[in-house]
Amino acid sequence: MTFSNAHSRLPERCWAEIDLAALERNLMAIKNTLPPHIRYIAVVKADAYGHGIHQTVARLMHAGIDMFAVANISEAATIREIGSGWPILILSPILEEEQDFVFDYDIIPTISSLDEIKRFGETARKRNHPLPIHLKIDTGMGRVGVWHEQAQGLINAISDEKYLDLQGVYTHFSSAENDLSFTDLQRNRFLDTIGNISPAAGKNLLIHADNSSGINSFSDGNSFNAVRVGLLQFGVTPYPKSMLGRALVEPTFSFKTRIGLIKDLPTGVSISYGGTHKLNRPSKIAILCSGYGDGIPRSLSNRGFALIQGERCPILGNVTMDQTIVDVTDLKNPAKIGDEACFIGKQGDKAIRLEEFSEAANTIPWEILCSITKRVPRIYKTSFATS
Numbered sequence: 375m376t377f378s379n380a381h382s383r384l385p386e387r388c389w390a391e392i393d394l395a396a397l398e399r400n401l402m403a404i405k406n407t408l409p410p411h412i413r414y415i416a417v418v419k420a421d422a423y424g425h426g427i428h429q430t431v432a433r434l435m436h437a438g439i440d441m442f443a444v445a446n447i448s449e450a451a452t453i454r455e456i457g458s459g460w461p462i463l464i465l466s467p468i469l470e471e472e473q474d475f476v477f478d479y480d481i482i483p484t485i486s487s488l489d490e491i492k493r494f495g496e497t498a499r500k501r502n503h504p505l506p507i508h509l510k511i512d513t514g515m516g517r518v519g520v521w522h523e524q525a526q527g528l529i530n531a532i533s534d535e536k537y538l539d540l541q542g543v544y545t546h547f548s549s550a551e552n553d554l555s556f557t558d559l560q561r562n563r564f565l566d567t568i569g570n571i572s573p574a575a576g577k578n579l580l581i582h583a584d585n586s587s588g589i590n591s592f593s594d595g596n597s598f599n600a601v602r603v604g605l606l607q608f609g610v611t612p613y614p615k616s617m618l619g620r621a622l623v624e625p626t627f628s629f630k631t632r633i634g635l636i637k638d639l640p641t642g643v644s645i646s647y648g649g650t651h652k653l654n655r656p657s658k659i660a661i662l663c664s665g666y667g668d669g670i671p672r673s674l675s676n677r678g679f680a681l682i683q684g685e686r687c688p689i690l691g692n693v694t695m696d697q698t699i700v701d702v703t704d705l706k707n708p709a710k711i712g713d714e715a716c717f718i719g720k721q722g723d724k725a726i727r728l729e730e731f732s733e734a735a736n737t738i739p740w741e742i743l744c745s746i747t748k749r750v751p752r753i754y755k756t757s758f759a760t761s
């Protein structure tokens with residue numbers, strides 16, 4: 375037996391389950407809430423929010439999306455290797471040294487400054503290759519994009535640069551999940567600004583603003599003709615629990631592990647590094663085969679839960695790099711080594727949603743998805759969507 379063979383036959387100690395059919399159903403559910411002419415830009419940066427860019431992108435190509443959006447050239451190049459023909463928008467600024475790759479991989483850069491217009495225009499002219507671009511307008515996010523009051527100069531400069539082909543304009547909301555009046559202000563600032571784009575440029579222009587939370591307040595299918603969706607397509611809702619989203623989506627991501635060891639310990643024993651939890655009764659504890667080295671946040675120490683036998687078992691003490699300790703004293707049936715424990719997802723009729731998991735960890739679902747480490751194999755459910 376070779377070592378590489380052994381590696382591929384090892385059982386999983388912890389794993390992420392990715393439901394690609396649910397991804398496809400979510401895509402349909404989101405599209406069904408929007409007017410039919412609205413184009414769908416699938417945001418798949420950061421390894422498709424930790425789901426694995428190859429499998430996610432292949433499934434979205436099959437399911438029917440109009441454009442991909444990523445953070446950098448390397449992610450865009452990966453999409454190009456998976457399939458040709460889909461437009462790819464890069465959402466982040468592009469470094470000068472990366473510029474040639476934009477042309478090599480046929481990518482659409484985001485433009486936020488006169489400097490970018492100048493240097494992309496020059497390269498496009500040298501290559502005798504007109505470059506499609508999207509102009510980003512900062513309407514209150516304070517990040518990428520030209521500040522809306524300064525946008526006119528860029529709009530003029532782009533129309534003077536014949537090698538730049540303005541194919542889209544967009545903005546990004548800072549607080550669409552919880553501040554509808556600020557989101558409205560951003561929408562209005564954006565629409566006022568793009569009113570100054572010449573009708574000739576505007577004919578085939580993609581006009582987009584809405585991310586996962588923006589979609590909930592999307593009502594203007596006349597002014598906007600595209601959305602840019604990341605989190606929601608993975609079945610995670612960014613808005614408060616009290617708010618029912620328009621699109622009924624289902625989670626695509628679960629995180630599971632196994633019990634590696636079970637121990638009975640007396641009252642008074644302290645658990646894990648720093649002894650932050652002291653047993654207040656004779657207890658049965660289970661040592662789970664995953665920790666922060668796999669992406670279980672240390673901030674869940676003494677706060678989070680794992681489902682075992684469909685019951686919530688509290689995390690005791692500090693989460694460690696490779697193990698997390700939970701209390702299994704109260705389980706009806708004795709826990710066994712090798713039993714499955716579920717940190718995110720469903721077990722029996724109980725579930726821990728990513729929204730709850732990330733709130734307990736004092737962070738946001740986006741960060742949790744991006745923090746599941748390379749050590750964790752992704753296991754894909756590849757059945758076809760039925761609804």
Ligand SMILES: Cc1ncc(COP(=O)(O)O)c(C=O)c1O
Nearest residue numbers: 417465546585586602603604605
């Ligand atoms: C510019 C931009 N548009 C769209 C998205 C997608 O946002 P969401 O994941 O909330 O749908 C992001 C994500 O960070 C983004 O940076």
